Amino acid sequence: MKITLDLSKLLEQGKITAADAERLKALAATETGNLGLNILTGFGVIAASAGAVAVMLTAFDFTAQSAAIIGGCVFGLGLLLLLARGEMVSLLSQTLILIGALTGGAGLLILEDGSLRAAAFVTAVxxxxxxxxxSSLMAALAVVSLAGCLGARTGYIHAMYSLSIQEPLVTVVLFSGLAFALYLISQQVRADYERISLAAARMSLVLVNFGFWIGSLWGDRLRLYRYIVYNDPKGGPDFTAHGAVIPPYVFSIGWAVALIAAGVWGVKSGRRWVVNLAAVFGGIHFYTQWFEHLGANAFSVLAGGILLIVIAFALRTLNRKPSPAS
Known part of the structure; x- marks a missing residue:
């Protein structure tokens, strides 16, 4: 578990010695450097994998099947190198595993035209x-891929981003359970795997909030339930695009309750990330409902801005307080 300490204040209060402060600063510097390298490596791996697939499909006129096979071979080579010892070999092995998994997964998804079978297999890989x-990056991407199995999508058109959650209720329930399970697992495993479990749990919580967000605007038409019951891809009889089975206000109220509960739990257990997440999505929830019902007028903008400033100051005060041991 990672915590935040104000070394200068602790030193002034006599709770730690100067030697303790210097030792903790050195450890923090090492951790910060490793974090920067991991982020740089993660983005580099994603860029290299995407570029490799693009080059294979265009410049070399390879098929998606070829990309999947080559990615699988690179993945297998990385697994073989895991048996070797040495820091450089270990780094090379992990990099090949990441590139192979992403390249092979992308090729398979293209080959299968984004089918559920392919998405489930890529999630498992x-x-x-x-x-x-x-890799925390791969753990987070596995959770995102699982959401894709439920029809979650993102998109970009010039100057506009979009988010699609096809099953808000299933998304909220599934990823809430997954986040809780991963949190319990993180308390039983070693530090490296704790980090991985928490990364996946955090991404799950983000998706829970996305599910609530979409549900609070359009409700839930329970497409999956209708498909199972009526065995009809269109959703069964009398299915309409705006025919929400669960109305939006249910998600709005449930989201508010969940955010408050998560924030309180985060404060009591010293989980700053959860508190910050609750605060961020609390602001998103407020603004969404405020402008959805009141519209964008001078009063609503002024009142909403003042309330957001109050929330920001409260969050800033909370972040300055020492975290309780957990």
């Missing part, structure tokens, strides 16, 4: 990769 390569 990413999850296994996260454990083998001890």
């Amino acid at each position: 990413l999850a296994v990769t996260a454990v083998l390569a001890r």
Whole structure:
């Protein structure tokens, strides 16, 4: 578990010695450097994998099947190198595993035209990769891929981003349970795997909030339930695009209750990330409902801005307080 300490204040209060402060600063510097390298490596791996697939499909006129096979071979080579010892070989092995998993997964998804079977397989591969390569990035991507199995999508059109959650209720329930399970697992495993479990749990919480967000605007038409009951891809009889079975206000109220509960739990257990997440999505929830019902007028903008400033000051005060031991 990572915590935040104000070394200068602790030193002034006599709770630590100057030697303790210097030792903790040195440890923090090492951790910060490793974090920067991990982030740089993660973005580099994603860029290299995407570029490799693009080059294979265009410049070399390879097929998606070829990309999937080559990615699988690179993944297998990385697994073989895991048996070797040495820091450089270990780094190379983890990099090959990540690139192979992403390249092969992308090729498979293109080959299968984004089918559920392919998405489920890629999710499993990413999850296994996260454990083998001890990669928080892969753990987070595995959770995102699982959401894709439920029809979650993002999109971009010039100057406009979009988010689609096809099953808000299922998304909220599934990823809430997954986040809780991963949190329990993180308390039983070693530090490296704790980090991986918490990364996946955090991404799960983000998706829970996305599910609430979409549900609070359009409700839930329970498409999956209708498909199972009526065995009809269109959703069964009398299905309409705006025919929400669960109305939006249910998600709005449930989201507010969940955010408050998560924030209170985060404060009591010293989980600053959860508190900050609750605060961020609390602001998003407020603004969404405020402008959805009141509209964008001078009064609503003024009142909403003042309330957001109050929330920001409260969050800033909370972040300055020492975290309780957990």
